[in-house]
Amino acid sequence: MPLANAMGRLLRGAIRSDVYHSFRASKTTVIAGIVTALIFAASFAAPLIALQNPYDPASLNLSDAMKPPVFFGGEWAFPLGTDDQGRDMYSTILYGTRLSLIVGFASVLLAMAIGISFGLVAGYFGGAVDAVLMRAADVQLTFPAFLVALTLDGVVRGMVAAKILDIDHNDIAVPVIVISLGLAFWPQYARTVRGVVLIERSKDYVNAARIIGVSPWRIMLRHILPNAMSPVLVIATINLAVAIITEATLSFLGVGLPKTEPSLGALIQIGNDYLSSGDLWITVSPGIMLAVLVLAVNLLGDWMRDALNPKLR
Amino acid sequence: MIAFLFRRLFQGAIVMLTVALVSFVLFNYVGDPINGMVGQDTSLQDREKLREQLGLNDFIGVRFARFVGNAVQGNFGLSYRTAEPVLRMIMERLPATLELSLVAALFAVLVGVPMGVYSGLYPKRALSRVMQAVSLIGISLPTFLIGIILILTFAVLPNTCRSGLSIGGVVVIDCSLLAWLALPAFGRGDVVDLGGWRTGFLTASGLKAVILPAVTLGLFQLTLIMRIVRAEMLEVMRTDYIKFARARGIRSRNINFGHALKNTLVPVITITGLQVGQIIAFAIITETVFSWPGVGQLFVQSVSAADMPVMAAYLSFIGLLFVVINLLVDLFYYGVDPRLRAAQAAGKTV
Numbered sequence: 001m002p003l004a005n006a007m008g009r010l011l012r013g014a015i016r017s018d019v020y021h022s023f024r025a026s027k028t029t030v031i032a033g034i035v036t037a038l039i040f041a042a043s044f045a046a047p048l049i050a051l052q053n054p055y056d057p058a059s060l061n062l063s064d065a066m067k068p069p070v071f072f073g074g075e076w077a078f079p080l081g082t083d084d085q086g087r088d089m090y091s092t093i094l095y096g097t098r099l100s101l102i103v104g105f106a107s108v109l110l111a112m113a114i115g116i117s118f119g120l121v122a123g124y125f126g127g128a129v130d131a132v133l134m135r136a137a138d139v140q141l142t143f144p145a146f147l148v149a150l151t152l153d154g155v156v157r158g159m160v161a162a163k164i165l166d167i168d169h170n171d172i173a174v175p176v177i178v179i180s181l182g183l184a185f186w187p188q189y190a191r192t193v194r195g196v197v198l199i200e201r202s203k204d205y206v207n208a209a210r211i212i213g214v215s216p217w218r219i220m221l222r223h224i225l226p227n228a229m230s231p232v233l234v235i236a237t238i239n240l241a242v243a244i245i246t247e248a249t250l251s252f253l254g255v256g257l258p259k260t261e262p263s264l265g266a267l268i269q270i271g272n273d274y275l276s277s278g279d280l281w282i283t284v285s286p287g288i289m290l291a292v293l294v295l296a297v298n299l300l301g302d303w304m305r306d307a308l309n310p311k312l313r
Numbered sequence: 314m315i316a317f318l319f320r321r322l323f324q325g326a327i328v329m330l331t332v333a334l335v336s337f338v339l340f341n342y343v344g345d346p347i348n349g350m351v352g353q354d355t356s357l358q359d360r361e362k363l364r365e366q367l368g369l370n371d372f373i374g375v376r377f378a379r380f381v382g383n384a385v386q387g388n389f390g391l392s393y394r395t396a397e398p399v400l401r402m403i404m405e406r407l408p409a410t411l412e413l414s415l416v417a418a419l420f421a422v423l424v425g426v427p428m429g430v431y432s433g434l435y436p437k438r439a440l441s442r443v444m445q446a447v448s449l450i451g452i453s454l455p456t457f458l459i460g461i462i463l464i465l466t467f468a469v470l471p472n473t474c475r476s477g478l479s480i481g482g483v484v485v486i487d488c489s490l491l492a493w494l495a496l497p498a499f500g501r502g503d504v505v506d507l508g509g510w511r512t513g514f515l516t517a518s519g520l521k522a523v524i525l526p527a528v529t530l531g532l533f534q535l536t537l538i539m540r541i542v543r544a545e546m547l548e549v550m551r552t553d554y555i556k557f558a559r560a561r562g563i564r565s566r567n568i569n570f571g572h573a574l575k576n577t578l579v580p581v582i583t584i585t586g587l588q589v590g591q592i593i594a595f596a597i598i599t600e601t602v603f604s605w606p607g608v609g610q611l612f613v614q615s616v617s618a619a620d621m622p623v624m625a626a627y628l629s630f631i632g633l634l635f636v637v638i639n640l641l642v643d644l645f646y647y648g649v650d651p652r653l654r655a656a657q658a659a660g661k662t663v
Contacts, residue, residue, distance in 0.1 A: 139331045142635050144594040154616035158343035161619035245455040252457045278473035295453045
């Protein structure tokens with residue numbers, strides 16, 4: 001577990017270091033950190049603190065549909081009102097945030113795994129492997145990640161429609177979107193890691209390791225990779241915000257996660273249908289949640305970029 | 314110069330070849346073209362015969378060459394969803410997207426540059442701080458959420474307003490003011506057909522309809538441009554030639570706009586140029602939010618209906634656009650920045 005070790009070492013070092021002090025020094029960052037921690041805690045405690053399980057059709061009652069929030073003529077049983085299927089908005093927002101966070105984390109981890117492996121291999125071996133992988137990254141970076149993910153999602157839909165994959169798209173929506181986002185975001189990790197490898201590759205400690213017969217994989221993972229972890233972590237934090245936004249956008253467009261188990265984006269889309277009739281609450285409360293979450297994670301990312309790596313700008 | 318151009322063209326060719334390959338795979342392996350052409354009760358023999366006639370059993374290289382040949386002539390076949398020719402569907406919707414993108418880009422540049430100049434010249438003023446905070450929000454918020462906020466403010470609230478907004482019994486905004494601010498948030502308004510190009514610029518309702526979508530689409534670019542101009546201005550104002558100009562007693566307006574701003578414009582134009590691709594891509598979202606009948610909306614409809622020919626055509630088209638824009642930006646950069654040419658002349662590669 002070189003990755004876990006490297007991260008553990010980084011975290012232990014971080015608490016003793018300037019990084020922690022630079023965190024304490026900025027009020028905005030502390031607030032962003034607290035808000036992020038609260039949202040994480042609340043969404044992962046969703047089954048305990050939610051009033052119902054909005055993803056379980058048996059717990060929904062259509063006669064509860066379209067109730068306004070409690071301060072706008074609603075009732076305490078549904079503090080933030082209900083949507084058109086009778087889902088309690090407060091519970092659905094908790095579950096939806098959890099789903100958005102899971103998808104965000106999973107896709108960032110996937111993009112990291114692909115990007116780090118490609119970056120290590122390209123930088124260490126060079127030559128044709130390097131040329132092919134980096135040209136592939138160039139080609140992909142020509143297109144916005146959002147468009148790449150949207151296209152990949154469309155490909156899977158096409159395969160389902162043509163019965164190449166014999167399953168209901170709703171059953172595989174979460175893995176499909178995680179893979180689409182993961183494949184859309186790998187190039188930036190690959191480029192960064194490759195850059196670090198190119199610098200470290202010719203240093204004495206790597207040569208020494210090579211001479212005593214350490215295998216290339218071990219050199220890449222144990223000796224070189226730890227040097228690349230702080231820029232990778234910075235990219236990953238900012239990437240998490242982008243991944244959450246992209247998932248929400250795809251779900252809002254109706255091509256991401258299904259409305260039956262709504263994420264924040266899908267929930268906003270449900271609300272969008274009722275916007276013009278003045279029933280604003282289905283859109284507004286998940287919208288605020290999404291905005292606050294993304295803003296907080298972005299602020300943490302900005303701080304991390306300045307604190308961990310002043311050169312990376 | 315020739316070598317530089319050649320390398321860029323080669324890169325562009327690789328991108329286009331990849332895009333063509335992806336489109337080809339979409340076209341041929343995701344979904345069966347035969348299914349779109351025949352009925353349920355066509356026998357397997359008839360299907361096989363049709364396959365043979367259409368050349369679907371040929372060697373893959375031959376089929377790819379044929380696909381590229383057709384694509385170059387703009388022939389992407391028929392949509393699975395509407396059975397219309399794909400090229401016609403795209404061409405009909407293209408003016409809407411281009412007009413929207415143009416207005417969005419103009420908005421981003423014409424508002425973003427002055428904001429950046431102001432907050433770069435006077436970074437400590439309260440207004441500059443407000444601009445910085447707003448730009449952080451503009452960069453963080455997803456495009457579709459910005460669109461919804463604008464729809465809420467300028468379309469929903471004016472129409473559902475009964476009592477106005479009052480804080481502590483004092484009416485802050487009343488319904489007539491809201492009604493005066495109201496803007497359309499659905500579709501293009503009335504359009505005029507100029508020989509195949511349907512424009513919304515010539516009617517009052519068309520011009521009004523473009524405001525909200527263009528602001529939504531341009532806001533991200535606006536914040537980006539503002540931040541770049543601000544950073545560049547802060548940088549340039551510290552340089553010696555600005556100090557020297559001050560010492561010579563040149564009026565500060567001339568220094569700010571003649572000397573400083575001029576030197577910040579190269580990165581701004583580069584970034585703006587590269588953003589055109591982003592604008593077209595984000596038009597997908599904006600068009601869906603505002604029911605704007607452009608190619609982006611068509612693409613989303615095609616993705617959810619698994620309409621492969623339209624997806625393939627859109628991707629090829631967008632790929633070509635990105636390659637051309639990147640090439641133009643590179644050439645512009647090369648023409649404007651003498652340092653690049655000097656580096657070439659000295660035999661260094663860029």
